[in-house]
Amino acid sequence: MPPLFRKSKNQKHLPAIPFDKCAAKTTADGKPGTCVVDHCINVGRVAEALIALQPERVKRLFPPKPGLSVSVHDVGKVSPGYENKYFRDTVVREYAPELCSQMSFSTHHAAISAAAIDRLLGSSVSHSPVALAAAAHHGKKDKSYPPDTAETLGGPAWSEERQKLIERLSTVFGGTLQDAAHADPWLLAGLTCVSDWIGSDEMFFPADRPPVEQDDAMLTARRAVAECGFVPAMTKKGLSFEDVFGFAAHPPQRQFIDRVTQPGLYVLEAPMGIGKTEAALYAAYKLMEAGCHQGLYFALPTRLTSDRIHARVSRFLARISEAQLAPKLAHGMAWLYECRWR
Structure with a gap:
């Protein structure tokens, strides 16, 4: 059995950092910046802004709440592997110093996001479209990943924090991930990739302060999408x-x-x-x-x-x-x- 799936009989209960304390981005001087919750919301708002520009026939190809389906892409950053890799001497040392010396956790946050989504949806055999899109949002999808409660992902305590984050995002965007049960995973992955690129652009969403447009993620997302060239087509009518x-x-x-x-x-x-x-x-x-x-x-x-x-x-x-x-x-x-x- 690969190390990713191996269980240890002597593994102690792992402390989990609260999901709303986990960082997603670093500032220019290497300090914790945008938290995971805010980054997920920023990217979800960008997805909404992108879909709002599309014709109705294109909108119908996506879930009814595209912001929610895209926002969960980085839920996997709420994990000991990711936080230890980038924020060991800051976030981890403050909230779970016991983890600072442990190096056996998975750092594949996209796959961890997928595992958390599958746990929520009960998709144990075939992965859900939202999970597949999250797993692939950095260009390629891991062929397999452990269950959300696996020790390499932090065990049950970290799994619960990821589930809490998904619940928070469901409240922010409305709807449920079940609404995307029949979505095209690769179409959703494409939307997630583009939304993540724009939602990570520090011209609009700086790591050390709130979004630039009136500190509002939705207003900033609309501005960012427009400045990136995604604008409504203003086509002249009736030309021969x-x-x-x-x-x-x-x-x-x-x-x-x-x-x-x-x-x-x-x-x-x-x-x-x-x-x-x-x-x-x-x-x-x-x-x-x-x-x-x-x-x-x-x-x-x-x-x-x-x-x-x-x-x-x-x-x-x-x-x-x-x-x-x-x-x-x-x-x-x-x-x-x-x-x-x-």
Whole structure:
């Protein structure tokens, strides 16, 4: 049996630090900063702000209380392994000095979060979507993890503190984790990752003081999401193909555009020069105008072709949008391209 699951007959009762005393972030000088409770709330509020911007058909893909489902991602930081690793000489020494010399605890806080969620939901065989999302929120999921009451996670006392934290978050955000029983775990994991990145940005959520917007997590989350480029699409209505591109659609383009009436997978095969790019962009515009989605992602095989299409997409967005938009170029040398145009 792996050490992670091994039990010791001589293990003494482990003291647990109260969940609301556990730290999640360090300050610039290495001191305990944002506590676990506040960090979980910050990230949950960011998730709410992100989902609020989505069309209804996208919102329906997520749990009814996305803030709660995302907020529990770092419940596992309420654990002796995590607190000992980062706050041994501060938080641990103050609240549970007996733990300072112990080094056998798991430090995989994402997996510990998943274990705590599964305990709450009674998911002993197949892991719940929220647990899977929490386990994967740093990019990859641990294939297995021990039960929440395992000694390597702190035993029953620490497990109870994690359960108390989940209860607190349920009170803050409303709803229950059972509401996410049928959520897509990878979609939820993606929301959790992005929310955690933004909710950990110290421009908005500094470790040594409250959130910057009136000390309020919700107001700060909305500002942070907007400043990170997540803004409502302000699309001009009723533009014709000729309004957007300056020439009338060719028959193949018109046939394709007429078929794109709802989100789906569409394939247009035609000779080079027939205007496939314009047809695809205008079809995307029609779906954006109808409120089906808020943007587009244009994928090309090389950096050179990506650079060239980026310029065309920029001109397209300038014509269809009420606001000035700056589409992001997403490849390894994109920063050079952006510097060139500053």
